[in-house]
Amino acid sequence: MNHPLSTQGLTIGHGAKVLVEGMDLDFRAGELVALIGVNGGGKSTLLRTMAGLHTPLGGSVRAEGHDLAHLSAAERARRIAVVLTGRPQAGLLDVRTIVALGRQPWTGHFGYSRAADQRSVEEAMQALDVQGFATRSLQQLSDGEAQRVMVARALAQDTPVMLLDEPMAFLDLVNRVRLLRTLRDLARTRGKAIVLSTHDLQTALDLCDRMLLLHDRRAWVGTTAEARTSGILQRVFNAEGLLFDPRSGGFHPDH
Template sequence: MSLRLHDLTVGHRRGPAVLTGVTLDARPGELTALLGPNGAGKSTLLRTVAGLLPAVSGTVALDGADLLALSPAARARRVAVVLTERVDPGLLTAWELVALGRHPHTGARGTLRPADHAAVDAALVAVRASGFADRRVGRLSDGERQRVLVARALAQAPDLLLLDEPTAFLDAPSRVSVTGLLRRLARERGIVVVVSTHDVELALRVADRVWLLDRDGGVRSGPPAALVDGGAVGAAFDSDELRFDAGSSTFVMR
C-alpha cells in the first residue's frame, strides 16, 4: 500500500511551479515527516497529494492506483486529511465530530449503521479520546481537540493519512504526545502516514522517514539519521543566526 510520487510538479494556478520533478515514496506502517523551511512548498505538496490542489504534472499513486484520477468521493474512501486550520465544530460533541468521518461510507442519506458506530468508537479508542467523547468540542483543550480530529480521519478507514502542521497550536508536551500517537497509529494500523511539520527536532527523533525540502526547490528523502549525518538537514535550515548541529540533532545559536 505504498505511496509513490513520480515526477510530480506542483504549484498554484496562474503562478510559477513551486516544486518540479518530485519523486518520493512513503511506506505503510511508517511515519513520514515532511520538513523544510518556510516557503519551501510543504503545504502545497501535501495538498496536491491530497487532491485539494491540481498537480501541474506527474502522478500520485497509492498501491498503484492514481489518486489524482479518482473522484472526490472515491478518494475520500482511501485518503484522510487533517489540515492546520482551526475547525469550528459548533455544538458538536467529540463523538459527533468523529462520526463525520464516516460520511464517505454511509451513502447519500448519511445514516450511521451499527458498523459505523463501531468505527467511530474504535477511532476514539485508538487516539485515547473515549473519556471525553460526550463533551462538546468547543470545551476541549487544544491537545484533546487535535486527537479528536485525528480520530475523525481514522474513522474514514483510510489507507493514507495526511496531516498539515497537526501540532501547530499545541504546547510542547502535547506536540510530543500527538507526534508519538501518529507513529503508533501508522504501526498498529499498517497505513501510510505523512505529516508536514515545523517541529524539526522532534520529527527527526520520531519519524521513520523524512521528505526534506530546501529553499531552492531541492527534495531529499531518507531515514532521519542519514539526512542529518549527510548534512542535508543543516543545508536546508542553516541561517545567519542558527545552525543545525548534527551531533546533538538540535539547532544552536551561531
C-alpha cells in the same frame, strides 16, 4: 509494487509559481514520515496536492496505483484521510459526531450505522485520547484538543494513507511527543502510511521513520538517521539562522 501513496514527476505550485518540481516519492505502509521545510516552501501545497485537493502543475499522484486524477472524491476519501490547518467550523456538533463523520466514505451521510463503524469511532477516540470529552462541542475545546479530534476523525476514516498538516501546532512538548508516538504506533500496527508536516524538527528526528525535506524547489527524502548525518539539515537550516549539531541531533540559534 503499488505503494499506498506515490508521486511521479510531481511539480506543485500556484499558477505560474513553481514551489517544488520533479518529485518521485513513495510512501510505504507502516511508516511515519515528517515533511519539513521553511515557511512558504510548499509543505501545505504538497499535502493538499497529494490529497487531491489541489491540481498539480505537472506529474501525477497515485493512491494504491490509481491516478488521483481519475478517482472520484468518494474513491479518494476511501484511500486518503487528510487533516488541514485551521480550526474547523463544526457548529454545536459534539466530538463523537465529528469523529463519526470520518465514516462517511464507507456508510453515507451520517457515517455511524453499523456496530463495526461504532467500534472504529470509539477506537479512534481512545487512540487520540479524546473520549473524555466525547459529548462536548468543538467550540468548548482548546485548539490542541480540537486538533486531536480531527486526527481521530481521520483515523476513523480507516484509510491506507493519512496526511496531516501541522497536527502538533497547538500542542505542548509532552503532547507533541505523545501524538507522534501514537501516530508511529498506528502506522506500524495498522499498516498505514502517515505523512505529517511539522516545524518540530527535534521531535520528528527522534520519532519519525523518514524525513521529506523541501528546499530550493527540490525534495530530499531519507531516513531520520540519514537526515542527521547527510548534511542536508545544516545546508537548509544554517541559512535560516539555526545550527544543527549532528552529534547531539539538536538545533540551536546561530549567535
